[in-house]
Amino acid sequence: MELLLLPGRQVRRPALKLCRTGSLRVSARIRRAYSSKPQPDIYDVVCVGGGPAGLSLLTALRANSATAGLRVALVEAQDLNKTRSWTLPPDRFSNRCSSLTPSSARFLDKIGAWSHVKQERVQPYQEMQVWDGVTDARIEFDWAQGATGSTIAYMTENLNLTSGLLSRLDELGGTTIFNAAKVENITLGEDTEDLDLSQWPIVHLSGGKQLAARLLVGADGANSPVRTFAEIKSRGWDYNRHGVVATLQLEDHGWGGDAMKIAYQRFLPTGPIAMLPMPGKFSTLVWSTTPSNAVLLKSLPAKDFIALVNAAFRLRTVDLDFMHTMTSGQDDELAWRLQHTSFVAEAIPQTVVGVQEGTIASFPLKMRHADTYIGERVALIGDAAHTTHPLAGQGLNLGQADVESLAKTIEYSVLHGQDLGTRMSLEGYNSERYTKNHVFLGVVDKLHKLYSFENGPLVPLRSLGLNAVNAMRPLKNFLMDQAAGKGVKLF
Amino acid sequence: MKAPTTPLRTLLRKPIPHPYQFLPAVTIATSISHSHNATFSVLNRPPPNYPGHVPLTRLERAALALGSGILSLRDPHRGDLIAALGEATATPYFIHRLHRAMLSSLTGRRILRDRPRITSQSLNLPYLRSLPTNTVGGTYVAWLDREGVSPDTRADVRYIDDEECAYVMQRYRESHDFYHALTGLPIVREGEVALKAFEFANTLLPMTGLSLLAVGTMKPVERARFWYVYGPWAVKNGLKSQEVINIYWEEEMETDVQELRDRLGIEQPPDLRDIRKREREEKRRAKERANGNPAAPAVA
Ligand SMILES: Cc1cc2nc3c(=O)[nH]c(=O)nc-3n(C[C@H](O)[C@H](O)[C@H](O)COP(=O)(O)OP(=O)(O)OC[C@H]3O[C@@H](n4cnc5c(N)ncnc54)[C@H](O)[C@@H]3O)c2cc1C
Numbered sequence: 001m002e003l004l005l006l007p008g009r010q011v012r013r014p015a016l017k018l019c020r021t022g023s024l025r026v027s028a029r030i031r032r033a034y035s036s037k038p039q040p041d042i043y044d045v046v047c048v049g050g051g052p053a054g055l056s057l058l059t060a061l062r063a064n065s066a067t068a069g070l071r072v073a074l075v076e077a078q079d080l081n082k083t084r085s086w087t088l089p090p091d092r093f094s095n096r097c098s099s100l101t102p103s104s105a106r107f108l109d110k111i112g113a114w115s116h117v118k119q120e121r122v123q124p125y126q127e128m129q130v131w132d133g134v135t136d137a138r139i140e141f142d143w144a145q146g147a148t149g150s151t152i153a154y155m156t157e158n159l160n161l162t163s164g165l166l167s168r169l170d171e172l173g174g175t176t177i178f179n180a181a182k183v184e185n186i187t188l189g190e191d192t193e194d195l196d197l198s199q200w201p202i203v204h205l206s207g208g209k210q211l212a213a214r215l216l217v218g219a220d221g222a223n224s225p226v227r228t229f230a231e232i233k234s235r236g237w238d239y240n241r242h243g244v245v246a247t248l249q250l251e252d253h254g255w256g257g258d259a260m261k262i263a264y265q266r267f268l269p270t271g272p273i274a275m276l277p278m279p280g281k282f283s284t285l286v287w288s289t290t291p292s293n294a295v296l297l298k299s300l301p302a303k304d305f306i307a308l309v310n311a312a313f314r315l316r317t318v319d320l321d322f323m324h325t326m327t328s329g330q331d332d333e334l335a336w337r338l339q340h341t342s343f344v345a346e347a348i349p350q351t352v353v354g355v356q357e358g359t360i361a362s363f364p365l366k367m368r369h370a371d372t373y374i375g376e377r378v379a380l381i382g383d384a385a386h387t388t389h390p391l392a393g394q395g396l397n398l399g400q401a402d403v404e405s406l407a408k409t410i411e412y413s414v415l416h417g418q419d420l421g422t423r424m425s426l427e428g429y430n431s432e433r434y435t436k437n438h439v440f441l442g443v444v445d446k447l448h449k450l451y452s453f454e455n456g457p458l459v460p461l462r463s464l465g466l467n468a469v470n471a472m473r474p475l476k477n478f479l480m481d482q483a484a485g486k487g488v489k490l491f
Numbered sequence: 492m493k494a495p496t497t498p499l500r501t502l503l504r505k506p507i508p509h510p511y512q513f514l515p516a517v518t519i520a521t522s523i524s525h526s527h528n529a530t531f532s533v534l535n536r537p538p539p540n541y542p543g544h545v546p547l548t549r550l551e552r553a554a555l556a557l558g559s560g561i562l563s564l565r566d567p568h569r570g571d572l573i574a575a576l577g578e579a580t581a582t583p584y585f586i587h588r589l590h591r592a593m594l595s596s597l598t599g600r601r602i603l604r605d606r607p608r609i610t611s612q613s614l615n616l617p618y619l620r621s622l623p624t625n626t627v628g629g630t631y632v633a634w635l636d637r638e639g640v641s642p643d644t645r646a647d648v649r650y651i652d653d654e655e656c657a658y659v660m661q662r663y664r665e666s667h668d669f670y671h672a673l674t675g676l677p678i679v680r681e682g683e684v685a686l687k688a689f690e691f692a693n694t695l696l697p698m699t700g701l702s703l704l705a706v707g708t709m710k711p712v713e714r715a716r717f718w719y720v721y722g723p724w725a726v727k728n729g730l731k732s733q734e735v736i737n738i739y740w741e742e743e744m745e746t747d748v749q750e751l752r753d754r755l756g757i758e759q760p761p762d763l764r765d766i767r768k769r770e771r772e773e774k775r776r777a778k779e780r781a782n783g784n785p786a787a788p789a790v791a
Contacts, residue, residue: 318594336604340655 040189040202040210043071043176044420045410047217048183048203048226050076050083052098052158053382053399054219055165056108060407062172063111067411070420073176073211075203080179084170086163090120090279095245095359097284098161099125099153099263099276099393104400108165116171117156117164123278124151125261129347132451133268133317138347152263153393155276155284182206186216186229200421201229201377215421216378217406219399222368224384230375236368236387239448241271242294243390244287244362248309249354253281255346264349265391266313267451268320271365272391273312275349283349285309286390288448293324294362304330305360306352313348315341365389367445369438374430377421379406385433388441389448398437405432541654543647555579555650560701571646577698578650578660585696586656592694592734593659599737606658607741609665611642619744627751628744630672638678642668662736663694669740673752675759680705681713682763685721692729694736712770724760732756 045061047054058074061067088094100108108114131138169175185204189197189212201216218226227234254261254277261277271288278284287309289297297305307330311323319337323330368387373380382399409429413420531537537546547555556579563572581589593599607613622629635641645664651657667690674689676682684705691699706717732755743751752759 316591316594318591322595322597322600340603 040197040212041073042212042214043073044214045070045072045217046075046201046203046211046213046215047072047219048075049218049220049224049382049384050074050078050080050162050166050177051219051221051382052161052165052396053384053403054217055162055169056111056113056400056403057217057219057381057407058175059113059165059169059172060107060111060403061410062169062174064407064411066414067407068172068174070410070414071176072174073178075178075181075183075205075211077182078180080166080177083159083163083166086159088121091282092356093121093247093278093282093284093359094157094159095247095284095356095361096158097155097245097276097278098158098396100156100161100400101153101394101397102151104397105154107400107404108161111168112172113165113168116167118160121157121160121279123155123261125153125155125263125277126151127256127260127262128152128265129262130265131267131347133266155263155278158396178205178209178211181209183220183225186225199376213377213421214419215410215426218378218380218384219382220384222366222383222387224380226378227370227380227384230378230380232370232372232375232378232380234368234370236366239271239288239365239367239389240291241288241365241389242291242362243365244285244289244294244297244360246285246305246309246361247278247356247359248275248283248285248306248352249356250281250283250350251353252350254350262349264313266348268312269317269452271448272451273309274391274393275309275313276393283352286393287312288365288390291364296324296327298360298362299327300330301328302355304328306355307331307334309352309355310334311337314338314343367441369441372430373402373434374423374426376423379426379429381406386437386441389444391448392440392444394440394444398440401436402429402433405429540652541657543649544652544654544657545649546652547650552579552650570644573698573702574646574648574664575650576701577664577696578648580697580701581651581660585694586651586653586660589663589694589696589734589736590653590656590659593736596734596737598739599734602662602737602739603655603658607739608661609642609645609668609740613741614642622745625747625749626744627669627672627740627746627748630748631669631740631744634668634672634678640668640678659736663696666736666738666740669738670735673735673748673755673757675762677764679763679767681709681716681721681767684709684717685725685760685763688717688722688725689729690735692726693732693734716766721760721763724758728757728760 045058047058054074054076058072061070061072105114108117127140129138129140182205183203184206187202187204189195189200189202191198197212200212200214203211203213203216205211216226216229218224218230220226224234256262258280263274263276265272265274268289270290270293273285273287273289275283275285287297297308300308308320308323311320311330311334315323315334315337319333319341323333326333366387367389370380370385373385381402383395385402386398388395388398406426406429409426409432410420412418412428413425418425531546531548533548533551539546555575559572559576559579563569563576593603616632616635619628619632622632624630624633642665645661645667648657648660648664651660670676670686670690671678671682674686676686676689684703687699687702687705690696691703706714709717735755738751738755749759
């Protein structure tokens, strides 16, 4: 049995068997018998990062009978007990929300996590209104008349998702969780008499604990220490923009009531502003804007912040620019400008009447793409592999698609008796996801650039583009199928 | 187009009649969509957006621009035609540029909020006459008195659909006399053309550019002066100075004219009246010389 532990020599044996041996015990015995130095605990999969990506991956592995026998560990720097006990009254919402596409939701359902997510706090939406703040060209996404009930995406608080995933993972059991443990260092292991760990990553935790990983998964976010260890370069640029988020209260439940919720996005030269529906009268804001505007927004008293948000969906960009130079009085300025600005009330979100205390925050926006998602015994998923501008609301969904693909790749290795950590075994994951994400990040990046022009030759062209897409039902349906993950898979 | 359309016909008469007097029961029915407002034809003309407003179809607007353009070239003293030409060519694009310029400035926004009008009632002319001549107010009344005009000679805006943009046009028109005071350019055709060139560079309103066609009607020496002196001055100053539409004239009456010029970044052009006077003198002397008076010096 001990032979099985020698990683260099067990390539043809199913990983499954290895795990059923209770390797922790065995390795402990080895350590006692042969070495005075501290020996690492050995795992098939060590996942660093307990965000949406990491938790989904472990849940997927544990929920699948083919991979449920793997020895898996999770390392998370934050206290996951806070996520476990996360609760908010029904009329309060966290400011970090993501729109989960139906394909992400289907995947979460498949791994048994969706029912652990508090459904009364999830808001599906059926329509999307996107328009150009400079030219007013507009594109509406909704399903053809009669096809009501079709969901474009589900607005979910990130914490609702992670606490649901954690609850499902706890229910499945079998995951060793190193909670509130920071990864301090990652090294390669040593070649001892009995164990050649020289190609294995060893994760050193803050308490001094060491974990050897047949496969080390980096789900550790944009500044991924795993990616750094693997010497995988991540390229891209900062948008010099911040995403300002807040939980808003509207005058009512939305123009379509609770049965027909609508997401809105207006492209302003500084970046898009999006208002996404949450249950009842609530909505979540994601406003990409310049760092200095973000500072101003965060400093304003509530009534002026609300006025600027209402202005951003209604007024001309010249008014908005001016109102960003004011340190107060936006409220009064908006009241005056509304008398001289024409718009169709039903085509824009209902008036914001409140902002929940403590929910205004901002994040720097970056576009980054790792050169590859895999190395020898290393795989990257989620934001560790790629970060994107939130204008398409897809960051988290790309991560879910990574997870689905990597879980499938691991399953294949297990079923075919391959070493799941080798680069060769991981190749399938990389080739399935890399190009798709690359195209997606590129398109989003170009969209951001295209819409940051206030004038110039591209402005009429882009509205022509929007209007043309709007007029072409088949193309629109195709795009919506993409968003909902129903059609031919492209992204 | 056989018969001129309604607005054109109203223009052919001289004092400007009330617009609705001439709205026909039936004329050529056009239903070309009209800017971003709803499409309408002359049969179902929408109600006015502000008192005096005449909503026009696109065809009517084009006819108005063409008609007033041709007629005002024939008769440059028809202020009403020039006003109509200005309105017809300012929409739907150029007036928005001016509007944006006002909305980008704190003072411009205050003007838009307060909507001051420049009339003989709104201005306290006796008080302005009491101001020193180097002030904006003093210069302005001196100019009014010398040219024998009153602030009330400016026509009301009628053909611009957006109510706020109509005010912008009105303000632009009513500020024109202050631009004379500010630049010191006289009301003679040569001064007027130089001022229009300045306004064109500053506002980009097409009508101000169109009025430069009048350069062709000037005397050769004036034309040369325009190309070498006033034209270059106008372009340079119009482009580099701040938007003159954003001056709250009512609040600047006591300001020293030179101080205001410095604040806006406008250099005063060479004094045109002076140049013209010297020129006339020179001509007179040359004539005297020709008439056998060799004692007169050759240069002034
Ligand atoms: C303003 C904004 C709006 C967004 N809106 C959307 C949207 O509408 N839809 C959407 O799909 N996406 C959206 N996103 C993106 C989405 O939030 C991210 O893509 C998603 O959270 C990434 O998940 P992740 O699990 O890959 O990484 P993260 O959520 O960043 O998780 C990484 C985890 O790793 C842990 N970690 C890091 N370093 C260490 C270490 N050294 N040791 C131990 N643990 C470590 C961290 O504590 C963290 O828990 C948005 C992002 C922003 C900024």
